[in-house]
Amino acid sequence: MILIDGKKAASELREKLKQEVVELKSKYNKVPGLTVILIGDMTPSQIYVRNKEKSANEVGLKSEVIKYPDSIDEKTVLNKISELNNDETVSGILVQLPLPKHIDKQKIIETIDPSKDVDGLHPMNVGNLSSGYQGSIPCTPLGCYLLIKKIESNLVGKKAVMIGRSNLNGKAMAQLLLQEDCTVTITHSKTKNLREECLQADVIVAAVGIKELVKGDWIKKDAIVIDVGINKTDKGIVGDVDFDEVSKVARALTPVPGGVGPMTIACLLKNTIECFKRSQL
Numbered sequence: 001m002i003l004i005d006g007k008k009a010a011s012e013l014r015e016k017l018k019q020e021v022v023e024l025k026s027k028y029n030k031v032p033g034l035t036v037i038l039i040g041d042m043t044p045s046q047i048y049v050r051n052k053e054k055s056a057n058e059v060g061l062k063s064e065v066i067k068y069p070d071s072i073d074e075k076t077v078l079n080k081i082s083e084l085n086n087d088e089t090v091s092g093i094l095v096q097l098p099l100p101k102h103i104d105k106q107k108i109i110e111t112i113d114p115s116k117d118v119d120g121l122h123p124m125n126v127g128n129l130s131s132g133y134q135g136s137i138p139c140t141p142l143g144c145y146l147l148i149k150k151i152e153s154n155l156v157g158k159k160a161v162m163i164g165r166s167n168l169n170g171k172a173m174a175q176l177l178l179q180e181d182c183t184v185t186i187t188h189s190k191t192k193n194l195r196e197e198c199l200q201a202d203v204i205v206a207a208v209g210i211k212e213l214v215k216g217d218w219i220k221k222d223a224i225v226i227d228v229g230i231n232k233t234d235k236g237i238v239g240d241v242d243f244d245e246v247s248k249v250a251r252a253l254t255p256v257p258g259g260v261g262p263m264t265i266a267c268l269l270k271n272t273i274e275c276f277k278r279s280q281l
């Protein structure tokens, strides 16, 4: 079984991006900038944002985090986004999710200039991805895609099963694999016979938030299994895949932690650099 080392893949990608930033700096005399907006003091979000900032600095990007208390009003955030849209030094804007209830997620996402939407969540980017046009691709599915391609470069005709249908993961992942000519099935919490669906899959991407849902007897021999899940348990963080069981059957599997997570952040940096490059055209 191949244990897919996301930490190593992310480190290699960051190294490439670092080099690219050096080249961009000498060509344009400026570096790409990433601004993250963090609302409230939800601990996991704080940790994610700290990691994003640290990685952005490491590859030489200009990085800024704007923090607001939970009680911040929506208008202030929308005004700040408009200001960042017009700021030439900002190449990418990310508003960390989830948001407090009184703030309208859709309004926030739609206010971000699509050309600075490093999350790929703006409807314009969602449409671009589903049409196969150029645009930002959500960081986690992009990271999963790069890991899958490392294992299997030719995905034509493969059966791919997504578990989970979120905008951030399942739906975007399905589009990426469709573009690779996979036959894609998107399953979710109401899917009947989930095990039977998975048993047919050459590629499984689990992003459903149910700890160790995917069992060894759900997996076809030689399947590639990507685990996006991050679930807290008494024994620490576990994924949506039962690692001990599935690692005995699958051809390749991502661990949790150390699989998809590091790639997500590296892809955020990649998206920021792509936005910068497109803005210089």
Ligand code: GUN
Residues within 6 Å of the ligand: 094, 095, 096, 097, 098, 119, 139, 140, 168
């Ligand atoms: N919260 C958890 N994952 C993500 C992500 O990829 N983007 C944003 N904006 N918020 C998140």
